[in-house]
Amino acid sequence: MRRRNSILIKAFSIASISIVLLIIFSSAALAERLSVASSIANIRSGPGTKYDVLWQVAKYHPVLVLKKSGKWYHFRDFEGDKGWIHKSLVHKIPSVITNKENCNVRSGPGTKYKILFATEKGIPFKILKRKGNWIHVQHADEDKGWIHKSLIW
Numbered sequence: 299m300r301r302r303n304s305i306l307i308k309a310f311s312i313a314s315i316s317i318v319l320l321i322i323f324s325s326a327a328l329a330e331r332l333s334v335a336s337s338i339a340n341i342r343s344g345p346g347t348k349y350d351v352l353w354q355v356a357k358y359h360p361v362l363v364l365k366k367s368g369k370w371y372h373f374r375d376f377e378g379d380k381g382w383i384h385k386s387l388v389h390k391i392p393s394v395i396t397n398k399e400n401c402n403v404r405s406g407p408g409t410k411y412k413i414l415f416a417t418e419k420g421i422p423f424k425i426l427k428r429k430g431n432w433i434h435v436q437h438a439d440e441d442k443g444w445i446h447k448s449l450i451w
Contacts, residue, residue, distance in 0.1 A: 331363075332389060333359065339359070341383055343381070344382055346382075360422065371383050376420075393424050398449045401421075404443055422438070
């Protein structure tokens with residue numbers, strides 16, 4: 299009887315772990331990365347204009363869609379904050395956002411190139427091109443340059 303219980307417990311444990319892993323991987327597979335396409339977008343507390351505006355984000359701000367509800371997307375951003383955005387405000391634009399303070403944006407893909415400007419944490423950019431560990435980016439104000447991948451999300 300003990301042996302049978304032990305086998306049942308092991309089978310139940312394996313099945314439970316399998317279900318948890320399936321949920322985790324299917325959630326990750328459903329997550330879609332999009333970017334804000336409008337100059338400014340309101341982030342709301344729920345899926346509709348009757349919900350409070352929590353904060354605003356700028357053009358190219360990347361979001362990871364967690365769930366869809368009608369024409370609204372529930373998302374997570376680079377800091378782990380969650381909110382809702384209307385689907386008309388986001389598109390599949392390859393983008394990144396700085397996740398460190400004082401990020402140098404350079405004239406070419408390497409530290410030997412001139413620093414064009416520096417940015418703070420939370421500045422979104424559209425991706426133009428990749429070269430090794432460097433990404434050629436463009437800000438909404440049209441400024442362009444190269445940034446190292448360790449500085450962005």
